[in-house]
Structure formats: C-alpha cells, structure tokens
Amino acid sequence: MKRRQICILIVISLFFTVHATVAIGQTLAISASSAIVMDVKTGRVLYKKNINERKPMASTTKIMTGLLGLEKCSLDKNVKVPKNAVGVEGSSIYLNYDENLKMKDLIYGLMLRSGNDAAVAIATHVSGSVEKFAQLMNERAKKLGAKNTNFVNPHGLHHKDHYTTAYDLALITREALMNPNFKEVVKTKLWVADREGYKYFYNKNKTLKQFDGGDGVKTGYTKVAGRCLVTSATRNGVQLICVVLNDPNWFQDSYCLLDVAFDKYTPFSILKKDAVVKMIDVENGKKNCTGVVSKENIMLPLTEEEKGKIRTVLEIKEICKAPIKRGQRFGKVKIYLEGDLLYTTDIIAREDIEEKDFKDKVWDFVHRKKPI
Template sequence: MRIFLFVSIFIVLFLFPTSGLATNETFTLSAEHAIVMESESGKVLYDKDANVKKPIASITKIMTALIAIENGQLDDPVVISENAEQIHGSSLYLKKGEQMTLESLLYGLMLRSGNDASIAIAEHIGGSEEGFVAMMNEKAEKIGMTNTHFKNPHGLDEEDHYSTAYDMALLMREAIKHEQFQQISETKKYKPKEKDYPYINKNQLLHGMYDASTGGKTGFTKRSGRTLVSTAKKNKMTLIAVTLNAPDDWKDHMAMFETTFSTYSIFTLMKKGWFTVQNEGEQLHFYVRDDVIYPLQHNEKEALQMKVIWKKTNEGKKPYAQFHIEEEIIQTIPLEAKEKEEEPFYIKLKDWFLRWWK
C-alpha cells in the first residue's frame, strides 16, 4: 500500500486570501504559443499550445545567464575572443582582446541581448562554446525541460535548437530563484564600468508600459518571430508569461497578466510550524517546514480538500499533506512527524485548526 494514513476534509473556511475577486474576463492573443505560470507553485494558469517545440531566439539567453550565475563570479574578468567579436546579430560591439567583468557581460546579455556577450560568457564558463552548450542541455534536463534542446548560447536560428512555451516558463521559474538573476532581469538601465554609455533594457514592459512588470527577456529572428518571457508581481503573486511567435507580444503579456491577476488569488493552505492532531485520544505531532501557498480561483475554494497520507520511502514511512480539487491532486507537501505511525487511522483535525486559526 502506498497510502497508509488518510484524512479528507474541506478546508475552504480556513484559507487566507491575499488578493481580489475573480472575474470571467477573456482575451485573444496574437501568439501562436503561450503560457502563464505561477512562480511559487509552478501551477499553469493558462496555456495555448504550450508544449509544441519551436525556435525561441534570444530568450535562449535566460539559460545562458542562469548557467553563468551558478558557475561564475560577477567580478570575474573575461577577455573577448575573436569568435565573440565576429558573431552576427544583436551586439554590444565588443572587440577582440577587450576585457569586461562577467557582471557587465550579463547585463549586456539580458538588457541588450548581445550575442557577442553570450559567446564571451560561454567561452569563459564552459571553456568553449560547445562545452557551455553541454552545460545548458544538462541544466535543461535537470529542470525538467523535456522538450528543449540547445545548440548555442544566443538563440540564433540553428537546426535542433528549440524549446516550448512551457519549458521556457520552467526555466524562468528556476532563474528567478537567484537574486542576482532577478536583479539583472528587472533593471531598466545599467552603466557598465568599462563603457561610457548605459545599457537600456529592451523589455518595454519595464519602461512604464506595465506597472507590475518585474523583468524578462525579449527575442526575435525571422524564423522564430517575436518571442518574449516576462514576469510580473501583484498582490504577493508572481506570474511568468511566455509567448512564441507573437507579433503583438507586449499586448499579449499585459492581457494575460491582467486577466490572471483578476482571476486567481494566492492562498495559504498551511502555515509553517508544528501542529497537533488527535487520533482516538492519542496526540500526533507534525511539522510543516514552510508556508504552503497556492493560486486558486475563488470558485475552486469550495472544492478544495486535503488528505494527510503516509508513503513508503527509502528512509521508511513519511507523512505528507496532499491537497485535492475534486479528483485532481494539486499539491503534495512533505511533513515531519514526531512519531511514526504504522497502522491506518482517521485524524480528527479540531485541535489543528484551533492551533492555526484561533
């Protein structure tokens, strides 16, 4: 038996909403493929053919930046190679032999989409462009980007270089966990110490177009069309939006954000800390390591249930809180138990609710 201990209860009255009322607003997109994902839970809140493999252009550079941040130091000196100088497309106009810090290159990569910066970063971190691309694909596999394959660090059109809207949302979700990445992504203007002029971010959502915007990355080639990954935050909820082949991508992203923010709210399903429940007069103690938050439409609250289950693991039986909406499992959270229970039993949660919501 996989499940040893279970309890099913309605918990809607005990949720903690942090944003406004849901709406039934709809929108039409120019994008061929699109997705909206809530960053904390990874829940997909909207998608339009989000698992179709397509060329992605310069949003590739999100992975380039992530690999560099995880494997380099911002103050690393990087010498520009001939390969970097000669790459075509969007450019910082770097010259062979010129020296930049990794930090300056990352800002040039993300704000100005410099292909020369991508080659310089790849050669510095991976030893060669090929070595760096291997790191990119390894990271993609680790993140769960199962429909992605990289052939270069810049996103120029190349056979067998592709991803999906869903996979790019997974990538952005991973990238914004890094404070350094988020800081670069949300920067409107950056003055590198090596230059006498600033880099202005190409992401127009940041420049007064959408107040809730918190960053992103643009892309374009003739083959891919306009591609865009962006993030926005409102009412404690951070959303990730991706569009592929979207002629009107700024409008698409604003429409997706506004509709999703008005339709979904973040709720605290469970609070961090110890709680006690009763089983036939016996007290059982569980610990929640972190607050559990999740985006819900208001009409979903009434169908929300929770089960506390025990699963077999290599370390023995472990407790989990499992949340359901009707038959769909939306979240499973590991718990810590003070005492392990061997037999099935029904948990009475009166004391638990008194513990958290008195």
C-alpha cells in the same frame, strides 16, 4: 482595438474554463502561435495554447544562458573576452578582444541589452566553447523536464536544430526566477557596467515600465522566430510567467493574458511559515512534545470556487527522538486540488530540544506514576 476591450473579451471566454487550465474559446484568438501562463510557485499551468509545439525561440534562449552563467560562476568573477565573442551578429554590448569584465556585467549585458557577444563570452568562459556550453544547456533543460527543447547556441540566432516550446520555456524561466541573482537582474531597468565606453545598459523589456507588477524577463526576435516574449509579474505575493512565441502583438497579448490570470486566480493563503501544523511526541527529550511547522509560506493563486476544494495532507512522524534541532526536517505537507498535487513543502522543527541527561532520568524515575 484597445487593450481594455481585448481583456474584457478574454475575461468572457475564461468564464467557461475548468479548474486546471484557462482555456480561451474559439471566438477569441490571440496572435501568438504558442502561449502559456504559469504560476512560478507551483508550476501550475493557468493558460495554454499549443504549448508543446516546437518553435524557434530567438533571444529568449538567453534565459538559460544567464541561469547557467550565474550557477557556474560568481558575479565578481573576472572574465577575459575571447576572440570568438567579438563582433557577433545582432544585438551587442560591443565587447573588445582581451577586455576584462566582471561576470555580473556580462550577465546584465546579456539580459538587459540582449548582447549576443555577451552570450558567447559567458559560454566560452563557462565551458571552453559554444558547442560544449550548448551541451550543458541541453543537460540542464532535460533535468527540468524540458523534453522538447534543443539548444545549439547561447544567443538564439537562428539554426534549424535550435528550438523549444512554450511549456519548456516556461519551465526554464520558472527555474531561473528561483535564482535570487537572476530575479534581480531581469527586473533591473538600468545597469552601469564597470568598463569604459558602452556601459549604460537599459533594459529592452517594456514590461518593467508598462505593466503593473512587471518584473521580467526577456524579449526575442528573429525573422524566422518572429516576436518572442517571456514576461513575469508579481501581485499580492503571487508571481506569474507568460510566454508567447511568434506573436506580432507580443506585449499586448502578454499583458492581457497576465491581467486575466491575476483577475481570475487570486492569492489564497494555505499555510504560514512557522505556524504549528501538528504537535508530535518527543521521546527521551527534555520536553515531551513539540510543534512542527511549515518551512515556508504557502500562498497559491486559486479561483473562488477552488478555494473550498483544497486539501492538505501531512506526512510526518508521530513520535520523534531527541535531540532535535530547530529546522530539522520531519516530513512533508502536500497540497491537493481535486486530487491533483499542486505543491509540496517540508515540515520542520520549530525549536531545539535536548536529550534527557542523567538528572532528568532520575527525576522521571522518582516522579513516575505508580500503579494504584
């Protein structure tokens, strides 16, 4: 069946969905054992199938490995290849013992070519051993709320105690995509490493070429895990993640799920960065009041029906005391959909306001209003 026909069937099934989650009807079943579509901005789940079932994840493991490598080391850090990173089973960038590479070359080799040797080199450099790095991976996962995930290694070669869920993997990927360096790496089609020999790293992820807006993330396969794929795509300022685990039609299913989600949930601008959301009084300032603004643009994917049900709640002080600095935090704005919190961001000052000096206070005293 052609991709377009499949997508039409999915659209029909999505007609009968509730606002929180896209639900595919019993008449249509994608081939993935588990699958999810998540909005990167909010973490909102737009589609789910068995999202909390523990599954092996193969090389999608490397999303966490890459994120930690970027968080713990600078891209220009020199890394000497340890002996345990040479000749690792499976996909490889053919590292040599004692070879010196930049961390960025290892990261690109990890994410584009799925180098298991690169994974071990990164893990050993960051934590001193694969075992200690796995502990670090698990600590990071738990902080993100990935409670049904356990890492044993940095590459994803099969181990009975190495597993995740579609939901947890989406959470980890969402966090990774908020890292600008990671986001840049996974959307790169070709990287030329600064080394001799094997240095042209072509991205294995066909999403970048085949899918409109495709910009990540990672393929994975082992005999036990099956075909695992984490894709991301951005259209009209909205970025979505799709995770499919144990899916024979991994790319086809991912493309259809993303297409349907983008069709059903369209961008809706709620607040614009630097737009005044409220005027507040300023105590003891050279200005009596000032406007406070949203720290960022808030554009969320919503259905047409949902757009009329959005509610914004401001939690800010009514009066603030000078001096005030531009960018100073004054509170929060919370975005709700039918009682469910979708997103929160800071409300900040749009300008500097100096504290009144002695002359200002004399002026105020002289020109104060006298009682009639």
